[in-house]
Amino acid sequence: MIAAVLVTTAGAWWLGYPVPASDLDRSNTAVPSFALLELTAEAVEGAIDAATPGPIADSFLTPDLRYRIGDLLLAANPQGEHLSSEALKARVEAVVATRFPPVETARARVLLGRYIDYQSALSAQAEPGPDVDDPRSLRKVFEARRQVRQQHFMPDEYEALFGRDDEVDLHNLARMEIEANAGLTPEQRNAALEENERSLGEPERALRAANHVPSQISAQNDAFEASGASDQERFAQRSATYGIETAQRLGQVDRDERDWRGRLTQYADAQAALRAGGIDTQSLDRLKAKLFTPTEQLRLDAALQLRDLASSTALPRQ
Numbered sequence: 001m002i003a004a005v006l007v008t009t010a011g012a013w014w015l016g017y018p019v020p021a022s023d024l025d026r027s028n029t030a031v032p033s034f035a036l037l038e039l040t041a042e043a044v045e046g047a048i049d050a051a052t053p054g055p056i057a058d059s060f061l062t063p064d065l066r067y068r069i070g071d072l073l074l075a076a077n078p079q080g081e082h083l084s085s086e087a088l089k090a091r092v093e094a095v096v097a098t099r100f101p102p103v104e105t106a107r108a109r110v111l112l113g114r115y116i117d118y119q120s121a122l123s124a125q126a127e128p129g130p131d132v133d134d135p136r137s138l139r140k141v142f143e144a145r146r147q148v149r150q151q152h153f154m155p156d157e158y159e160a161l162f163g164r165d166d167e168v169d170l171h172n173l174a175r176m177e178i179e180a181n182a183g184l185t186p187e188q189r190n191a192a193l194e195e196n197e198r199s200l201g202e203p204e205r206a207l208r209a210a211n212h213v214p215s216q217i218s219a220q221n222d223a224f225e226a227s228g229a230s231d232q233e234r235f236a237q238r239s240a241t242y243g244i245e246t247a248q249r250l251g252q253v254d255r256d257e258r259d260w261r262g263r264l265t266q267y268a269d270a271q272a273a274l275r276a277g278g279i280d281t282q283s284l285d286r287l288k289a290k291l292f293t294p295t296e297q298l299r300l301d302a303a304l305q306l307r308d309l310a311s312s313t314a315l316p317r318q
Helices: 002-008 010-014 034-039 041-051 065-076 085-099 102-125 135-152 155-180 186-199 202-227 231-242 244-275 281-291 294-298 300-313
Strands: none
Touching: 065 085, 065 102, 065 155, 085 102, 102 135, 135 155, 155 186, 202 231, 231 244, 244 281, 244 300, 294 300
16 A cells, blocks of 8 residues: 555655545456446445444544545645645635534644644655665655654544554555565465454455455456356356355346347347348337337447447457
């Protein structure tokens, strides 16, 4: 995560801009179909619920405080102008009441003043980016940033603003240090990585696992298609991985998609017949109404284009 922040959002990271920890260090995965996303929504939502802390006694220091601050700073300086701390504080003063309720406005104003000072302190000590392949360099940057934060915020404020980020940062730093340790045997390295993974809080681990479910299903489906797996083979493997209920629902997704592709093919053949003079426009319109619901017709042209693109780029099976 730290490497991703420093390389892709160096300025924002140094300024402490709210970047969701769960969005960082996430592997690039293929985007699954809407059907698969919908199918796994319950699992993802359950993990998110588990990752959400319980009630906090202080209603001001909530887990979303940093994002509320980021939203307010963006509203105060929408063009991203280079303003002095005092000029930015003046703009914040004008909009703070639009982002915080009256009972929190005074407290928010004080905290925002320190947050702006914190940003300025980070900017003043910013150095050239670290070596993103060197965990020692990244840990040095992490510790310097944490020290500045501790100077500007009380412990409870720090935890609300940066606690989750720190947990994930330290987890990823430890993983990089383990992987870079040439003195470990493969067995020792695997054991250390497993122990480091267990050190991550259960809510964060559940959320990370849920984030990978749609891409895992999509990759498995690609493998099924490539091998020509039967419905029985698909059901057996899915049941072993995701359970019987999910395997049954995925089987229905398979059937729905096959039906959809079949109707697309039938309509595309009719379009070809129209161009060849074999049928008239009225016949094509009647077939369209028979094959597709009004909602499906709204995405029909795009679906046909994607179908043609897939056909033109598909590699012959070995």
